Amino acid sequence: MNDVEPHINTADQRLIGRLKETGRCSWLLATLILLLLTYPFVDVSEEASLFVALLNSALLIVAAFASGQGRRKLTIAFAFAFPALALNGLWLVTSDLGVGIALMGTMILFYCFTIGHLMTYVLRPGTVTGNKLHGAISAYMMVGLLWAFIYLLLEVLLPGSFLNLASDPPSTDVSWRQFVFFSFTTLTSTGYGNIVPVEGFAQSAAILEQLSGVFFVAVFIARLAGLYQPGAGSRASHS
Numbered sequence: 001m002n003d004v005e006p007h008i009n010t011a012d013q014r015l016i017g018r019l020k021e022t023g024r025c026s027w028l029l030a031t032l033i034l035l036l037l038t039y040p041f042v043d044v045s046e047e048a049s050l051f052v053a054l055l056n057s058a059l060l061i062v063a064a065f066a067s068g069q070g071r072r073k074l075t076i077a078f079a080f081a082f083p084a085l086a087l088n089g090l091w092l093v094t095s096d097l098g099v100g101i102a103l104m105g106t107m108i109l110f111y112c113f114t115i116g117h118l119m120t121y122v123l124r125p126g127t128v129t130g131n132k133l134h135g136a137i138s139a140y141m142m143v144g145l146l147w148a149f150i151y152l153l154l155e156v157l158l159p160g161s162f163l164n165l166a167s168d169p170p171s172t173d174v175s176w177r178q179f180v181f182f183s184f185t186t187l188t189s190t191g192y193g194n195i196v197p198v199e200g201f202a203q204s205a206a207i208l209e210q211l212s213g214v215f216f217v218a219v220f221i222a223r224l225a226g227l228y229q230p231g232a233g234s235r236a237s238h239s
Contacts, residue, residue, distance in 0.1 A: 023131030025118070028066040028138045031059045036141070042177045053092055057085050060110065063142070066135065067117040077117075080110035097156070104153040111146035115139050123223060136220050140187075143216060147209045148183040152176050154202055161202035166194040187213040 035055050042052050064077035087103040090096075118139040122132045154161050160172045162182075167173065174182075174195060182195040186209045197203045
């Protein structure tokens with residue numbers, strides 16, 4: 001037991017040291033944290049909503065750079081990002097339903113692409129670097145945002161799919177801001193119960209998000225186990 005504890009303490013120190021390292025994924029993580037800190041201001045005023053929309057647009061650009069592990073992949077990332085930026089601006093001006101559906105569909109595709117390539121990078125054989133840790137955390141946060149857009153699209157296509165119990169009386173009026181909160185409580189299996197999926201497709205989506213959250217954490221922990229392998233510190237390298 002005494003031989004194991006020093007090894008674990010050394011691994012913990014390595015983990016703290018890796019988290020301090022920075023890279024392209026570090027900028028993505030910082031942008032995501034800022035977005036989640038400012039998203040409550042959506043619907044407070046037009047200026048606040050515009051700022052959050054611009055921050056979300058900045059997230060697309062940063063995510064494109066973070067996920068582009070090569071010229072070809074970066075080109076594909078921007079092929080998703082720029083239409084989403086254009087549709088986002090058009091949606092702010094027109095609030096047209098067709099534009100909104102196109103925006104949500106594009107955002108869903110972009111998030112799927114970015115999360116997939118971030119996880120490909122994180123799970124690549126080799127040392128667990130700080131940039132990979134930041135990439136994994138960013139991917140997890142983006143999963144929560146991805147499902148928020150999926151829920152919003154479901155609500156637009158199938159009105160009444162969700163019931164807002166926080167309103168008095170309960171209603172089916174659920175905003176994107178509320179879907180973000182619902183998505184993260186579902187992803188982490190917190191489940192406060194203020195928003196409830198009442199239709200079949202909405203319930204299926206909630207189940208899939210819960211499974212994806214559990215699976216993600218399991219994969220992430222397995223990847224972190226590389227930090228606790230003997231000799232991991234001597235094989236450290238930056239990427």
